[in-house]
Amino acid sequence: MAPSLLKNITWLGLGNALVKPLWLVFITAICIRFLGLGEYGVMNAALALTGIAGSLLNFGSSQYSIREVARDRSRAAAFFSNFFPFRVVTGAIGLGLALLIGVGLGHREGDLLALAFAGCYTVAQSLTEYCRAFYRAFERLRYEAVSLILEKILVIGAGTALLLLQPRAAWVLAGMALGMFMTLLGNLHWLTRRLTTFRRTLIDRTFLRKLLPQALPLGLASIFVMLYFRTDSVMLEAIQGEVVAGQYGLAFRILESLILLPAIVVAALLPRLSSLFGQQENDTFHRLMGRALGTMTVLSTLVAIALTVAAPLVITLMDPDPTAAPAGYALQLLVWTFPFASVNYLLSTALTATDDQKALAWMLGIAALLNIALNSFLIPMYSLYGACVATLVTEAGITAVMFVRYRGRTMRVA
Numbered sequence: 001m002a003p004s005l006l007k008n009i010t011w012l013g014l015g016n017a018l019v020k021p022l023w024l025v026f027i028t029a030i031c032i033r034f035l036g037l038g039e040y041g042v043m044n045a046a047l048a049l050t051g052i053a054g055s056l057l058n059f060g061s062s063q064y065s066i067r068e069v070a071r072d073r074s075r076a077a078a079f080f081s082n083f084f085p086f087r088v089v090t091g092a093i094g095l096g097l098a099l100l101i102g103v104g105l106g107h108r109e110g111d112l113l114a115l116a117f118a119g120c121y122t123v124a125q126s127l128t129e130y131c132r133a134f135y136r137a138f139e140r141l142r143y144e145a146v147s148l149i150l151e152k153i154l155v156i157g158a159g160t161a162l163l164l165l166q167p168r169a170a171w172v173l174a175g176m177a178l179g180m181f182m183t184l185l186g187n188l189h190w191l192t193r194r195l196t197t198f199r200r201t202l203i204d205r206t207f208l209r210k211l212l213p214q215a216l217p218l219g220l221a222s223i224f225v226m227l228y229f230r231t232d233s234v235m236l237e238a239i240q241g242e243v244v245a246g247q248y249g250l251a252f253r254i255l256e257s258l259i260l261l262p263a264i265v266v267a268a269l270l271p272r273l274s275s276l277f278g279q280q281e282n283d284t285f286h287r288l289m290g291r292a293l294g295t296m297t298v299l300s301t302l303v304a305i306a307l308t309v310a311a312p313l314v315i316t317l318m319d320p321d322p323t324a325a326p327a328g329y330a331l332q333l334l335v336w337t338f339p340f341a342s343v344n345y346l347l348s349t350a351l352t353a354t355d356d357q358k359a360l361a362w363m364l365g366i367a368a369l370l371n372i373a374l375n376s377f378l379i380p381m382y383s384l385y386g387a388c389v390a391t392l393v394t395e396a397g398i399t400a401v402m403f404v405r406y407r408g409r410t411m412r413v414a
Contacts, residue, residue, distance in 0.1 A: 008141035008268040015145025016260055019152035024257045026156045028250055029318045034167040037323055041242035042111055043169040044249030046102075046118035048230035053098035054091065054122045055226040060218025061087060062133040063270070063352055064211070069137035070271035071278040076134060076195065081202040082211075087130050091123035098122075105238060110170055117173035124180035131187040134195050137271055143194070144267070147187055155179035217357035221348065224364035228371035228394050232387040235375050240383050243323065248384040250315065250324060251331040258303060258338050262296055262345035269346070273353035289350050293343065300342040307335045326384060333388035340395035347402040359405055367398050 032040045061083045069076050095116075102115040128151065135143040155176050162175035192198055233252065237245035269292060276285040307314070312328035319327075351360045371394040378386025 008139055009264055011142040011145045012148075012264045012267055015142075015148045016264060019149050020257060020260055022156060023152050024253065026160065028253050030160065031163065031172060032246065032250060032319050032324070034163050035169060035172070037246035037321075038242040039167070039169045041237055041245035041249060042114055043118075043173060044233050044252075045237040045242075045245050046111070046115045046169065046173065047122070048233040049101060049115065050095070050098045050119040050122040052223075052226050052230050052234070053101065053119070054094040054126055055223045058087065058090065058126065058219055058222060059212055060215040060220070060222060060357070062130050063218045063222070064215035065130070065133045066137045066270055067274040067352060069134065070139075070274045073138060076137065077197050077199055078202050078204075078207060080134065080191075080196050081199050082204060082207045084127070084130060084198065085203065086208060087127055091126055095119035095123055110168065114168075114170040114173055117170055117177050120177035121173060121180050124177060124184045128180065128184045128187050131184070131191045134191055136267055138195050139268070139271055140195065141268060143190065147183070147190070150186055151180070151183040154182045158182075217361040218352060220361040221357065221364045224361070224368040227368040228364075228391070231368075231372055232375050232379075232391060235379055236384060236387055239379050244326075244384050247324060247327045248330060248387055250318060250327040251334050251384075251388070254307075254314065254318075254331055255334050255337060258300075258307075258335070259341060259345075261299065261303075262342040265292060265296065266345050266349045270349050270353060273350060277353050277355075285353075289346070292346050296342045296346060297339065300339040304335050304338050308332050311335065330384050330388050333385060333392060337392050337395045340392075340399045344395060344398050344402060347399075347406050350406055351402070356405070360402075363398065363401050363405065367394050367401075370394055370397065 031043065035043065065079045065083060069079055098115060098119045099112070102112055107115055128147075132144050132147060135141060135147070156179070158179035159172050159175035163172040165171065233245055233249060236248050269288070273285060273288065276282075276288070311331040312325070315324055315328035315331060318324070348360055348364075351357070371390055374390035374393060375387055378390050380386075382389070
């Protein structure tokens with residue numbers, strides 16, 4: 001890989017290495033010990049539901065902005081000035097949608113309040129992620145690394161403070177939302193001083209009308225990924241109850257932390273691959289993707305093997321309560337999602353960079369429907385283990401289909 005690409009991966013990797021272990025301890029061991037499995041299940045289900053609702057209305061604006069600004073950085077101000085206000089509006093709509101769904105699912109009082117604060121956290125996180133899209137487009141991942149450190153310090157600090165004050169899901173989510181909004185303000189200040197500006201004169205409805213249809217397939221792809229990664233938590237709480245949702249949530253949070261590895265690589269790859277494709281440097285594109293796929297396959301498989309052996313011990317360290325033990329067996333199944341998910345991250349990034357977002361959306365849409373169907377069938381029969389199998393089968397299917405599409409796509413553009 002090019003030295004500058006490795007430098008960006010190193011910056012982001014170091015930033016995550018400093019704070020992600022603290023985040024994992026906070027979101028699993030600390031929260032579950034103070035909240036208990038029931039309230040922990042409420043917390044995870046609320047975050048899952050608001051994540052799904054929020055993803056419905058982003059329309060792929062982050063990935064599309066990264067790709068297009070990476071190809072022409074002079075367009076950064078136009079993208080930021082139009083898409084950021086758009087994300088504010090859609091975020092508010094997403095929050096309202098999540099609350100309506102929550103009421104429909106029977107949430108009342110404490111559960112509904114938890115959902116409201118989870119929605120506030122999700123909106124602030126979504127807007128912060130859009131700011132970070134420009135760090136990636138400009139290939140300044142050291143800015144994102146600093147931003148991540150700031151985020152985790154503020155979110156963990158405020159979340160822990162309110163958790164200690166009142167060990168309820170709503171309170172810890174309120175603290176997390178406060179920390180996330182403070183992070184957003186810091187990122188807005190930094191971004192508009194260093195890389196681009198917000199100009200009211202650039203706001204143009206024609207801009208959005210023209211570009212939103214192009215970004216929409218990427219938005220649909222993100223929605224479908226969110227659906228098959230989050231629906232299981234929502235369905236488990238509705239079908240099996242809060243304790244089972246908490247057990248699954250504990251195992252899933254560990255898998256989620258592992259996804260950090262391909263996410264870091266993808267953060268550096270998308271702007272570089274987009275630029276290479278735009279400049280028609282196809283040989284360099286293929287070599288870069290080949291190295292990334294090979295390296296990620298080996299590393300993710302080794303991690304899966306190690307965690308299969310260590311899963312029961314890891315869960316015991318997180319929560320020694322015997323009621324958490326099923327999470328260990330769930331993790332032994334769920335961890336084999338990681339190699340497939342890692343490869344899928346890279347393949348979806350390559351398809352995005354090569355303007356193949358429509359096919360990507362179709363593949364992930366079918367995968368989301370498959371996942372929901374599998375969860376509906378397997379959860380009533382096998383509880384949280386059924387949800388694990390549904391996730392694993394979905395990811396494996398995506399890998400097979402996406403690899404075939406990637407090979408066909410790259411042969412045509414070679």
